[in-house]
Amino acid sequence: MKNDPKGIFQRSVKDQWYVKYEQAAFPFIQKGWILPVDRWVDFDPFILMAEDWFKKGAFADHPHRGFQTITYVVDGRLEHIDNGGGRDILEPGDVQYMNAGWAARHGEEGVDDDIAHTLQLWLNLPKELKKTETSYQNVYSEDAPVVEFEGGSVKVFSGDFGGVKGPLNSVVPITLSEISLENGATYTHCLPENQNAFLYVLSGDLDLGKENINLKKHGVATLTFNEDGKSNNSSEFLIKSNSRRSKVLVYSGTPIKEQIVPYGPFVMNTMEEIKEAFKDYQDGKFGPPAI
Template identity: 75%
Template sequence: MTKETSEALQRSVKDHWYVKYEEVGFPSIQKGWILPVDRWKDFDPFILMAEDWFKRGTFSDHPHRGFQTITYVVDGRLEHIDNAGGRDILEPGDVQYMNAGWAARHAEEGVGDDIAHTLQLWLNLPKHLKQTETSYQNIYSEDAPVVSIEGGSVKVFSGDIAGVKGPMNSIVPITLTEITLSEGAQYVHRLPETHNSFFYVLSGDMTFGENKVELKKHGVGTLTYNDEGNEKNISEFVIKANSRRSKVLVYSGTPIKEEIVPYGPFVMNTMEEIKQAYRDYHNGKFGPAAR
């Protein structure tokens, strides 16, 4: 181990839990909160993350303002439709990034009789970026660079990780990495020491961090970080697989440190701004419905 590596901040698991699921009314099927919204201050810049199983008609035309979404398709097919004329179908392993900005209006639908299984993360926008133009970006699984490591692979959707850069163009830069390991394999994931970070176990059984916390499928963990550090300094997060086909998603980003009001489909800094978003939507300023 080099001197540079040995002096890097060694990340530990700060908190961890398993997602609890509930059945919901058709055409939605099941929902779980990976990141519950009432803890957004702990997760900053992330607000919430939901895991959903649903059929067509669950997330039809609806508005958003003031934040970004990152949707990872676990299974099934997801059709994206927006009122700017965008339409596409995402398949397992694909990711969609949306900057809702000042006025997004879109639909997220299961395709045909498919049950879409997705993970949707809400990523905050700082106050000065909440009125930016709405934009969408699809990142297909095969377009994300993959780095082969001993006993596994690292797929990079966003950020500079493992010597490659992910294709996601997030207004608020983050990292998103999918790490797959075989039984007994170990990998050291490197992140800026100032990034707040969490992970979600997609499959298998893995041990995480300097304090060696073991989590299986549906396990979530947050990591220690250096809030007063230097974003150019790299930290290390050790991951070890205890079973075959272990897979985890790791997210990280710089905290924004602003008070927010997450309310319905909007995330603003004050309740008055939330009320204005509803007025703007009802007055047609978000444009026509997504069809």
């Protein structure tokens, strides 16, 4: 959508769909693709986003290289273990950020007999940052600032909204917000105009943009953006709730515009680099197991 009379880029829904789910073999339970991996060019800098239900043993010790992850816990408890000595438990509404960088080795497990329900986003790294140091950051729900507005609120995990800054610090800057709205409430979400963006409806019933595109729970939408815009220019996107308890996650990031090869647990720029990553892992360069 073009700029409004004030010169602010007005976003609209570019594409939309509902997540389709498949049952999986234990300890996996169910899986769906919020962002399917074969469309990473459209989603740049985002690669894929998976929604998983699983129990302990599903995601034990495994490696990563060349990208970042952002994991949002919907329900249950998620235990994070990494081979750098990190260990913690995340609960519903918490977020974990990982920069896999050069050589991450970690595990993500359900706790005790819990069914962990998570959303995991894979976020690309530009070529020059694919071998940065591995790091992890937990953002607990209560530590993310909340901006109130009439009929709702915005919880800020990453980016700047309403004069507050989210605590998540990614290598490649992004925005991540959790927006909650009461029935009939409207909210105009502001994002840098040059950032690619998508949203996922966690609950409720929403009308999106000035075209009033309707999406309900499990709905996904990508948004228009100004590819030639500037990072310090804002854009606007209208959201209206049609139910008493609507909640939506909105993500945005600046496209990297590089060819990538997502293969197994690695995301590199060439197949030769993928082969190098597997060899480095087999040769023990990723360090000891995460246990």
